[in-house]
Amino acid sequence: MAVIVLDRAPSIALGKHTVRRGRRVADTAATWVICGVFGLALIPLVSLLWTAVSRGLSRLDADFFGNSMRGVVGAGGGALHAILGTGLITGATIVLSVPLGIAAAIYLVEYGRGPFARAVTFLVDVMTGIPSIVAGLFAYTVFSMVFGPGVRSGVAGALALSLLMIPVVVRSSEEMLRLVPDDLREAAYALGTPKYRTIGKIVLPTAISGIVSGSMLGVARIVGETAPLLLVAGYSDAMNYNLFSERMTTLPVYIYQQWKFKGADVASYDDRAWTAALVLIAFVLVINLASRLVAKWFAPKTR
Amino acid sequence: MPKAIEIASLNAYYGSFHAVADVSLTIAPRSITAFIGPSGCGKSTLLRTLNRMHEVIPGARVTGSVLVEGQDVYGSGVDPVLVRQRVGMVFQRPNPFPTMSIKDNVLAGVRLQRRRLSKGEANSVVERSLRSAGLWTEVRDRLDKPGASLSGGQQQRLCIARAIAIEPEVLLMDEPCSALDPISTLAIEELMAGLKATYTVVIVTHNMAQAARISDKTAFFTIDGARKPGRLVEYGPTAAMFSEPNQQATADYIAGRFG
Numbered sequence: 001m002a003v004i005v006l007d008r009a010p011s012i013a014l015g016k017h018t019v020r021r022g023r024r025v026a027d028t029a030a031t032w033v034i035c036g037v038f039g040l041a042l043i044p045l046v047s048l049l050w051t052a053v054s055r056g057l058s059r060l061d062a063d064f065f066g067n068s069m070r071g072v073v074g075a076g077g078g079a080l081h082a083i084l085g086t087g088l089i090t091g092a093t094i095v096l097s098v099p100l101g102i103a104a105a106i107y108l109v110e111y112g113r114g115p116f117a118r119a120v121t122f123l124v125d126v127m128t129g130i131p132s133i134v135a136g137l138f139a140y141t142v143f144s145m146v147f148g149p150g151v152r153s154g155v156a157g158a159l160a161l162s163l164l165m166i167p168v169v170v171r172s173s174e175e176m177l178r179l180v181p182d183d184l185r186e187a188a189y190a191l192g193t194p195k196y197r198t199i200g201k202i203v204l205p206t207a208i209s210g211i212v213s214g215s216m217l218g219v220a221r222i223v224g225e226t227a228p229l230l231l232v233a234g235y236s237d238a239m240n241y242n243l244f245s246e247r248m249t250t251l252p253v254y255i256y257q258q259w260k261f262k263g264a265d266v267a268s269y270d271d272r273a274w275t276a277a278l279v280l281i282a283f284v285l286v287i288n289l290a291s292r293l294v295a296k297w298f299a300p301k302t303r
Numbered sequence: 304m305p306k307a308i309e310i311a312s313l314n315a316y317y318g319s320f321h322a323v324a325d326v327s328l329t330i331a332p333r334s335i336t337a338f339i340g341p342s343g344c345g346k347s348t349l350l351r352t353l354n355r356m357h358e359v360i361p362g363a364r365v366t367g368s369v370l371v372e373g374q375d376v377y378g379s380g381v382d383p384v385l386v387r388q389r390v391g392m393v394f395q396r397p398n399p400f401p402t403m404s405i406k407d408n409v410l411a412g413v414r415l416q417r418r419r420l421s422k423g424e425a426n427s428v429v430e431r432s433l434r435s436a437g438l439w440t441e442v443r444d445r446l447d448k449p450g451a452s453l454s455g456g457q458q459q460r461l462c463i464a465r466a467i468a469i470e471p472e473v474l475l476m477d478e479p480c481s482a483l484d485p486i487s488t489l490a491i492e493e494l495m496a497g498l499k500a501t502y503t504v505v506i507v508t509h510n511m512a513q514a515a516r517i518s519d520k521t522a523f524f525t526i527d528g529a530r531k532p533g534r535l536v537e538y539g540p541t542a543a544m545f546s547e548p549n550q551q552a553t554a555d556y557i558a559g560r561f562g
Contacts, residue, residue: 113361181398183396183398184398184400184401186394186398187394187398187462187465188400188415189359189387190354190391190392190466191388191412191416191465192386192412192415192469193387194384201414202402202415205402301449301451302449302452
């Protein structure tokens with residue numbers, strides 16, 4: 001045995017040596033290529049962040065968060081009304097789309113069989129691809145038919161955004177519900193549990209962390225929408241606390257307006273636009289981080 | 304002979320596939336009955352018809368009758384949810400609820416049925432069930448830890464505790480040890496010998512030594528080929544089945560000549 005081992009050992013080492021060199025070269029090359037491509041992809045992102053931060057910092061002051069644009073024509077003013085509008089419209093969108101989206105996902109995963117379920121899945125797919133301006137036009141049409149032409153309100157904006165958010169919520173919730181093992185449903189049934197309680201007490205709590213973080217990513221998706229809101233929520237310089245009447249501004253629309261309709265004092269309009277952009281980016285970042293935390297909190301514990 | 308379960312000309316289907324053909328047998332109360340046979344012979348399917356878990360799978364259906372303590376579980380107007388409260392089940396793979404603590408897992412059945420328990424009652428149900436499942440001494444000081452923190456064998460005993468916490472009349476076990484190591488298997492076998500005093504136990508197993516060790520009666524099933532339905536070959540006292548079976552097929556299977 002010892003002879004055989006001695007006899008074979010050098011040839012194995014030799015083979016290893018040659019294989020190793022080729023593999024090492026390929027490995028190094030691949031590592032550099034991948035890192036290089038990653039670096040390339042980072043350039044626009046870093047550049048965008050840098051621009052937003054460097055140009056947005058100058059107006060990141062108490063005035064910006066304490067004032068609306070009412071009566072402001074030059075320097076000063078702020079985006080409090082737009083921040084309020086973003087909060088209200090986003091909140092209303094969540095109220096409209098999250099329950100509906102989760103309910104649709106529960107239907108598709110737990111009850112849906114046959115042609116109707118397939119139709120729902122197909123329509124959700126179609127909704128995912130709706131251009132946001134079309135969602136805006138739809139909401140505009142619905143509200144014009146009910147309240148007369150040209151009506152603008154925050155809730156109309158929320159309706160338009162819901163059309164964009166519902167498919168995201170349905171899709172992510174559906175994925176999460178499908179990840180719940182059938183073993184758990186069977187365990188609950190075998191304990192003499194009706195189906196609706198199995199879903200409410202076992203399936204949803206098991207999937208809730210994924211559903212919540214998926215929904216929050218849906219929020220991140222719609223919080224930057226501009227086009228549909230320009231159509232149906234309009235633009236206002238002043239505070240509007242009422243979702244159901246009058247125009248309401250959100251941060252993206254605010255940025256657009258500051259950029260597009262500059263007064264004589266061009267620089268202060270530009271500064272406000274960049275600061276609003278920075279605040280919006282920060283908002284999306286916070287939502288993303290929060291969704292990770294929420295996923296962690298709700299995730300089933302194993303220790 | 305008193306009868307806990309009477310199965311009469313039972314057929315089970317998955318869509319157009321006939322899985323179990325014309326099985327009739329009677330199971331005595333407070334005994335352990337083992338279903339053995341090669342894979343695909345319909346023994347798990349038959350087990351799942353006893354608490355109407357078979358029909359949970361889309362397209363699955365059953366003909367014939369199953370009487371539990373004299374009441375037909377397939378009678379018209381019988382709610383499968385209530386049947387499952389009387390006929391509990393333990394599955395092949397341990398499946399404690401991942402969102403719940405050990406204690407909540409034991410109480411899951413009670414709570415899912417919306418029965419109200421005082422704190423004292425709940426604690427006594429937890430202790431009694433965990434003691435019956437032979438798990439109490441191992442987990443008594445960490446009842447609030449997640450069920451998933453236990454080992455596989457402990458998780459399976461937790462599932463047994465969960466099943467007996469709702470005090471069923473019959474306990475069905477679908478290969479409860481096939482995912483466990485020999486020591487955990489031994490623990491569960493010892494436990495089953497104790498459970499026999501209170502419950503009627505029906506167990507599906509691939510392990511013939513296990514069937515011989517623990518069961519009072521054994522039913523041997525087989526299939527005549529792929530896509531053919533499983534059928535009952537022989538049913539009788541375990542000792543007789545393993546020493547002098549009536550049928551050649553049983554003798555071949557037990558001797559390891561096929562399957």
